Amino acid sequence: MIPPAFEYHAPGSIDDAVALLSQYGDEAKILAGGHSLLPMMKLRFAEPEHLVDINNIDSLKGISEENGTIVIGAMTSENELIASSLLQEKCPLLPEAARQIADPQVRNRGTIGGDIAHGDPGNDHPALMLALDARFTLVGANGSREVAAQDFFLGTFYTALEADEILTEIRIAAQPAGTGASYQKLKRKTGDYATAAAAAVITMAGDTCQSVRISLTNLGATALRATAAETVLTGQKITEDLINQAAAKAMEICDPSEDLRGDAEYKTQMGGEMTRRAIREAVQRAGGN
Amino acid sequence: MAKTQVSFKLNGQDVDVLVEPRELLIHVLREQLQLTGSHIGCETSHCGACTVDINGKSIKSCTMLAVQAQGAEVMTVEGLAAGGELHPLQQAFMDEHGLQCGFCTPGMLMRGYRFLQENPAPSEEDIRMGMAGNLCRCTGYQNIVKSIQTAAAALQAGAAGQKAE
Ligand SMILES: Cc1cc2nc3c(=O)[nH]c(=O)nc-3n(C[C@H](O)[C@H](O)[C@H](O)COP(=O)(O)OP(=O)(O)OC[C@H]3O[C@@H](n4cnc5c(N)ncnc54)[C@H](O)[C@@H]3O)c2cc1C
Ligand code: FES
Ligand code: FES
Numbered sequence: 192m193i194p195p196a197f198e199y200h201a202p203g204s205i206d207d208a209v210a211l212l213s214q215y216g217d218e219a220k221i222l223a224g225g226h227s228l229l230p231m232m233k234l235r236f237a238e239p240e241h242l243v244d245i246n247n248i249d250s251l252k253g254i255s256e257e258n259g260t261i262v263i264g265a266m267t268s269e270n271e272l273i274a275s276s277l278l279q280e281k282c283p284l285l286p287e288a289a290r291q292i293a294d295p296q297v298r299n300r301g302t303i304g305g306d307i308a309h310g311d312p313g314n315d316h317p318a319l320m321l322a323l324d325a326r327f328t329l330v331g332a333n334g335s336r337e338v339a340a341q342d343f344f345l346g347t348f349y350t351a352l353e354a355d356e357i358l359t360e361i362r363i364a365a366q367p368a369g370t371g372a373s374y375q376k377l378k379r380k381t382g383d384y385a386t387a388a389a390a391a392v393i394t395m396a397g398d399t400c401q402s403v404r405i406s407l408t409n410l411g412a413t414a415l416r417a418t419a420a421e422t423v424l425t426g427q428k429i430t431e432d433l434i435n436q437a438a439a440k441a442m443e444i445c446d447p448s449e450d451l452r453g454d455a456e457y458k459t460q461m462g463g464e465m466t467r468r469a470i471r472e473a474v475q476r477a478g479g480n
Numbered sequence: 481m482a483k484t485q486v487s488f489k490l491n492g493q494d495v496d497v498l499v500e501p502r503e504l505l506i507h508v509l510r511e512q513l514q515l516t517g518s519h520i521g522c523e524t525s526h527c528g529a530c531t532v533d534i535n536g537k538s539i540k541s542c543t544m545l546a547v548q549a550q551g552a553e554v555m556t557v558e559g560l561a562a563g564g565e566l567h568p569l570q571q572a573f574m575d576e577h578g579l580q581c582g583f584c585t586p587g588m589l590m591r592g593y594r595f596l597q598e599n600p601a602p603s604e605e606d607i608r609m610g611m612a613g614n615l616c617r618c619t620g621y622q623n624i625v626k627s628i629q630t631a632a633a634a635l636q637a638g639a640a641g642q643k644a645e
Contacts, residue, residue, distance in 0.1 A: 199501035294613030381612040
């Protein structure tokens with residue numbers, strides 16, 4: 192299996208990459224880790240005439256902290272997320288989830304930016320970004336803009352990115368004290384996409400939930416934010432009964448497609464169970480009970 | 481489509497190849513450079529038979545373009561044995577019966593080689609996690625895990641021996 196022919200470009204700066212994207216418009220695609228794009232090209236699901244490889248742009252790599260906000264370059268690989276002591280300390284949800292993505296070799300190439308920009312509801316980072324209330328910096332010919340994760344995922348393989356834009360960085364605000372997070376992913380085997388997965392980020396004050404964000408992977412056309420489930424918990428003492436009610440609300444928004452991982456009913460039930468587990472663990476990690 | 485010249489180090493030797501941008505690294509290694517040790521199992525980034533080492537990292541060479549190897553240091557299974565002697569990991573696979581048909585072995589060896597540098601004294605669970613990108617249809621993995629444990633011990637003993645000298 193060999194991808195269709197294309198012209199290859201390897202710009203050394205964001206400006207040069209944007210210039211190429213502006214020049215070639217819809218005919219061009221960015222090549223990041225290539226672990227979603229190259230398989231699609233082999234199958235002729237994507238046939239770009241120009242590939243703009245952004246692996247040589249050093250400013251797109253790395254993890255840093257700016258006034259408490261964590262800034263992750265789009266070209267940071269999954270294994271770099273796992274190895275980051277800054278993330279381990281400030282945002283352990285990301286390394287925990289990255290360990291559940293694909294396998295060691297794929298994690299050396301696959302990038303957080305590519306995982307987000309691809310717009311695949313089966314990818315894990317989109318739901319994580321919703322739960323972490325992340326913001327994305329998009330740079331194009333008309334300059335730079337910031338888009339909240341909440342406004343980014345518009346449909347399957349469809350995001351807020353314009354054809355000439357590059358996702359350059361992911362920004363995650365510091366979490367208040369008393370915050371716990373968990374990502375629960377059900378998969379058939381190592382390296383598989385989620386049958387169903389849920390992320391929960393909860394801030395507790397004593398045994399009361401001050402605020403919570405819950406999101407779901409591979410249970411609809413995009414990653415889903417389970418707002419009604421959040422409402423059930425907010426301002427309440429967390430009990431097992433309340434967790435069940437929240438899970439029921441999360442299941443109401445599930446609309447998964449049937450595939451080898453199961454039918455819609457099974458996946459929806461598993462979405463509920465992953466939600467329960469993610470809430471329980473996030474509360475525990477927040478120091479709640 | 482015009483061909484591009486790509487230069488990189490392959491098992492310590494400088495090589496230059498002319499490739500089309502769409503050519504995958506595994507095809508260039510096997511067909512142009514005639515190093516057929518790296519295998520093609522799935523061509524879909526799942527099985528790991530095509531695993532090679534690039535700039536000190538394990539990657540699946542069926543999911544990387546050959547043009548992306550420009551300037552890189554590439555190591556394949558052909559680079560493991562040195563001076564006519566098997567690498568301790570190869571020896572361990574022989575001693576522990578870490579292979580049956582052998583199809584997955586080049587990928588297992590290349591991943592194992594890098595994994596034992598990332599984690600020289602792994603637990604069994606570490607090994608299973610670290611080798612999760614390599615599939616084997618014959619062994620049931622038990623002897624592969626044993627081979628890596630044996631190699632880890634041999635490499636550790638070797639390193640200790642070198643220090644003592
Ligand atoms: C065997 C296997 C198992 C996998 N399992 C999982 C899994 O469990 N969970 C999971 O989340 N993923 C999984 N993946 C997908 C993997 O994580 C991909 O690496 C990821 O989806 C895409 O990232 P990439 O860097 O490889 O991007 P690419 O494949 O290079 O690009 C993907 C798309 O995003 C665009 N793009 C990339 N970067 C940018 C950018 N900075 N700005 C704008 N557009 C951009 C590209 O043009 C392309 O359209 C798996 C892949 C494989 C091969
Ligand atoms: S041939 Fe590359 S992973 Fe199977
Ligand atoms: S020994 Fe046959 S596939 Fe592993």
